Amino acid sequence: MGDTGTRTGLIQGRYRLVEVIGRGGMGEVWRAVDEALGRSVAVKCLKPMGPSQHDAGFTTVLRERFRREARVAAALQHRGVTVVHDFGEYEGVLYLVMELLEGRNLSQLLEDNGRRPLPVAEIVDIAGQVADALAYTHGRGIVHRDLKPANIMRLDDGTVKICDFGIARLGQGMGISSRLTGVGVAMGTPHYMSPEQIGGGEVDHRSDLYSLGCVLYEIATGAPPFDHEDAWAVLVGHRDTVPQPLRAHRGDIPGAFERIVLDLLAKSPGERPADAGELRRRIVPAGAPGSGRAAPAAVPLPPWTRGMTAGRPAPAAGLRLALPDHTAGLTAEWTTTADPRGALPRPAAAPARPAPPAELLSQLAGRHNAGLSLGRLGRWEEAGEVHRAVAAERGHALGPDHPDTLASRYEIGFSLSRTGRAEDALREFRRVAEGRERTLGADHPDTLAARQETAYVLGQLGRHFEANDVYTAVLAARERTMGAGHPDTLRCRHNLAFNLSRLGRLEDSHRMAGDVASARAAVLGAEHPDTLVTRYEVAYALGRLGRWTEALETYRDVAGARGRALGPDHPDTLAARYEVGISLGRLGRGAEALELYRELAADRVRVAGPEDPETLRARHGIGVNLGRLGRWDEALAQAREVSAVRARVLGEDHPDTLVSRREVAVGLGWLGRWDEALTVYREVAAGRERVFGADHPEALAGRNDEAHCLEQLGRHTEAMELYRRVAALRGRRGTQGGRDLSWAPGREPAHPVPPGP
Structure with a gap:
């Protein structure tokens, strides 16, 4: 060429x-x-x-x-x-x-306008459309890293598009985009760089929000917030100087919009809007009349809303039909009846519901977002309460099958599943799936998302055969409507692979997880968090298949990649290191595993405290590997300490507590103290029966341990009777086709029962 x-x-x-x-x-x-x-x-x-x-x-x-x-x-x-x-x-x-885009980028628009600021209505429209696009890309883990006026196009029809996704990431990944000298690549332009980019710190989606704040400041005032010819002065401004308020430059900027831009320009990422979705919800009200002095008379809706109707979903396959929050004023009657021939939903016979006040919808959107923020902080009980209240009000104002009402109900289900109320979550997700199918159609992405969560909760309940059926159906629909390589399709296949391993179909699980990992690496990159999650599942399947050398190598790769991508103290990085320790132990490399678990426990204490469940898991690993090295007095002391703390923190019958109690019994057996061991083994078996049921594999394993202990004490008749009872329960479970692996003990290092003297 x-x-x-x-x-x-x-x-x-x-x-x-x-x-x-x-x-x-x-x-x-x-x-x-x-x-x-x-x-x-x-x-x-x-x-x-x-x-x-x-x-x-x-x-x-x-x-x-x-x-x-x-x-x-x-x-x-x-x-x-x-x-x-x-x-x-x-x-x-x-x-x-x-x-090929027909239009002008924002830098050209300013030049066309003689570097004078753009009209307020146009600025608000641009801000809303860019925030909408960033909400989408950030939701897929993609950060632009080089947002600037030249990378934002205003098309002739008014549509706004962000350009150069991927190209900005390319330069950043090659270590060239943030340098002001060197290879001459004009990326990471200093006028729009976030303080964390300048300082070489961790960059996430909030860096894009800062850059967007710089862009909005420039199109609103005619100049970027730190407009100096000297690059160093620009960088120091980003790092140390509070920008002048927009209304110091022009008085017609609404006060609420000025507040948004200044929030975007906060020096600390934590002080900026949490995400682009929150930003988007704030933008249109901020440009409306009454939001500040001398506001414009009206702010038009974005051009892409032209042609939208109040109650009839558009016919395009795969189109997301739930209107964005800033078009809530378009809402009317959304309750529909499904056409049995598979045609578009048609309006129900009920009279049209009057459109609720835009102010109410905006308040509900803000409260919904607050619930999401509580969930991100792990405060699921509070999040659930917020979503229940919003769902009730949205249901009254919009109808029970309106997408916004169902979105709140979906979050209720999510909160329930994260607080251990799986049965309640299952009912909620089924209700949401049914409502979305009526309103949006069976193959709509939101309907499929609700059905997929239904499958996840079935897995939580140990109903893996039912979960498998739902995952398989959802996967077929996703492949048909989105394609095999779509991120949502890959996520469903990942979940199906996970569920297959819980059904004991380890070869199938390993093969599917491997395929998903390869596809995610091709689309997202080898070190994307989603790719690493699937590689983690590949390693788990390898371990369950007894291929521990391969599992060890894979877990080490995942731990290293997570350390680079997420940081050494990220929970996912620490979880992968824990699995490296299990693999070392299974390969008989107890000394290496012991050293790893000691380091891991120290890191867990520093990050989360001495009584965090994951800290206790690492300490349990210390005790197991002390036993592997024959240091049974130390192993027994460690097991007793961990068991006592787990009982206090997690509860006497929590599976982790019972694993530690069993390790106490194992230590007693290796030390020849079989009478004491028998008492503990019986307590463990009884606890597992209470938690899992008498015929669960873990309960049966507990009774098997008890029978072995009876043999060591010479009580052979009792031992044989117990063995027969276990065999009968195991046989009954086999005839029922049950194989419940909802709790996977392979991830908790433990010892076999010691041989007799």
Whole structure:
């Protein structure tokens, strides 16, 4: 293809380059024609990066990173994100094929306006559309990292789109986007960089929110918040200086909107809006009349709401029909009756419900968001109370089957499942699934999400066969409507793989989890948290299959990747390290496992305290591996300490407490104290029967331990009677087809019963 800047060409025999329409630090953008489909497209050609182009290793890493990030960008399907059609490499040049956008970016709009600020109504509209797009991308774990006016397009029809997702991540990942000198890549522009980007700290979705605040400040005042020619002065401004209020520049900015922008520009990420969804809910009311002095007379709805009707869902397959919060004023009658022929839902015969006041809907949206925030903090009981109250009011104002009412009921179910009330959660999710099917259709993503949660709760209840049926049906619907590679489809397949392992179908579970891990790595990247969750499940299946060497290698890979991506103290990183210890123990490498668990316990104490359940789990591992090394007096003391704390913190009959109690009995047996061991084994068996039922595998294992102990005491008649009883219960369970692995003891290191003297 040669130098794309000097002549046109035909890429891969398909994309004919017509003219350069933009140049930037990473290459050129061409207007092109896709000759296979006969449509106009934009093709971004990435140029070699300065002196590093001669470094073969750098080029290889860049090429692989480009493919990964291009797949991420291509997976984004939202009206506010530029669509990526294709990508590849041709004659040494990496290229990305995108939709051709007809419009102007925000930087061009300002220039067209003589660097004068844009009208308030237009600013609010742009802010709402960008927040909507960021809510979508951030919800999929994607951070832009280089949001600026030149990367936000205002199309001729008024639609706003964010450009260069994936390309910004590409530069950031190569360690070049945040440098102000070096390879000359114009990314991470200092006027829009967050303080954490400048300081080299951890960057998450709130960094994008800060950059958006800089953009809104500029289009509202005509200049960015720290407008200096010297780059260092700009960076110091971001780090140390509070920006001037917008209304110091112009008096017609609504006070509430000014507050939003200043909140976005908070120096600490924790002081900014929690997420783009919260921001989106604040934006439109902030631009409305009465929200500040000299507000504009009206703020129009975003252009994409044109043509929406009050009560009849749009016909496009897969379209999310729940209206965004800022279009709540469009709401009317949503209660519908499903057409038995599978056609669109049709309005019910009931008279139309009057539209509730917009102010009420906004208040309810804010309270709903507060409930979500409580859940993110782990305060599930409080979150549930908030969602119950909001659901009742939404049901009264909007109807029981309105998407907003069902969204609140969905969160009630989620809170119930996280507080151990699985039966109640199951009823709630089933109710939501039925309502969404009536209103939105059986294959709508929200309906499928509710059905998937139903399957999850069935698994919590140990009803894995039923869960398997639901997961299988949901997976088929997701593959049919979204495609096999869609993130939601992959999430369902992951859950199905997890459930298969609980059914004892370990080979199937391992194979499916491996497929999902590969697909997620291809779409999201090898170190994306979702990819690592599935690789963790692959390792678990390997361990259950007795392939501990492979399990150890996989757990170590996951622990290392999580440490890099999430930090060494993140709960997921620590959980993977715990599994490394189990694998070492299973391979007979007790000394290494002991050292690992001691380090892990110290880290857990530092992060969560000495009585956190995960701290106690690590301490349990210390005791187990002391026993493996024959240090039984120390092992027994450790088991007794952990058992006592678990009984106080978790309860006498909690499975973890019972595992520790069993370890006490094991230690007593190895020390020849069989009378004491028998008492403890009986307590454990009785506790498991109370928790799981008499014929549960763990209860049967407890009685088996008791029988073995009776043998060591010479009480053979009692032992044989107990063995017969266990065999009968096991046989009865087998005829019922039951195999309940809802509690998986393989993840809690434990010893076999010691042999007799």
